[in-house]
Amino acid sequence: MGTLLQIVITAVALWGSTLIPGIDLGEASTPAKAFTLLGVALVFGLVNAVVKPVVKFLGCLAYILTLGLFGLVVNALLFWFTSYLAGLLDLPFEVSGFWPAFWGAIVVALAGWGIGLVADRTRRAVRD
Numbered sequence: 060m061g062t063l064l065q066i067v068i069t070a071v072a073l074w075g076s077t078l079i080p081g082i083d084l085g086e087a088s089t090p091a092k093a094f095t096l097l098g099v100a101l102v103f104g105l106v107n108a109v110v111k112p113v114v115k116f117l118g119c120l121a122y123i124l125t126l127g128l129f130g131l132v133v134n135a136l137l138f139w140f141t142s143y144l145a146g147l148l149d150l151p152f153e154v155s156g157f158w159p160a161f162w163g164a165i166v167v168a169l170a171g172w173g174i175g176l177v178a179d180r181t182r183r184a185v186r187d
Contacts, residue, residue, distance in 0.1 A: 064178060069100035072170035073152075079166060081159025085151030095145075099152045103141045103167075111137055134168065135161035 073096050076082050084092050114133055115122065121129040135157060142154035154160045 065175075066097060066100045066104060068171055068174045068178060069103055069167070070096040071174055072167040073099055073103065075170045076163040076166040079159055079162050081155040082163045083151075083153045083155070085153070087151065095150050095152055098148065098150045099141065099145050102144050102148065102150070103138075106137050106141050106144065110140070131161065131165070134164040138164040138167065 070093075074092075077084050084095060087095070111133070114137070115130075118129060118133065139154050139157065139160035142152055142160070145152040154163060
């Protein structure tokens with residue numbers, strides 16, 4: 060259940076990132092866009108689970124030298140890579156360049172964090 064909730068949270072955060080110029084879901088019905096966002100959220104989760112640790116390990120020195128700011132660049136590139144993979148899977152999610160990917164990754168991180176906090180508090184309140 061936790062994984063499914065995380066995918067939905069990421070999908071909602073990705074939807075928020077489509078407000079940034081250069082990030083587009085294409086022209087489709089609302090249900091089609093929702094399924095696209097869920098698919099892209101799954102791809103994004105897999106990219107973050109598989110590729111990100113490798114990049115962090117290989118770029119360890121860059122993280123240290125930039126005091127972690129290199130992480131913003133890595134997140135943007137992984138967001139852009141997710142768009143590329145979505146295109147290969149025929150998901151109409153398009154990021155048109157580095158800067159939209161940079162700001163989109165920030166929006167997804169902040170929105171995902173905020174929505175996750177609300178979801179955790181709601182789960183705790185229901186449990187107690």
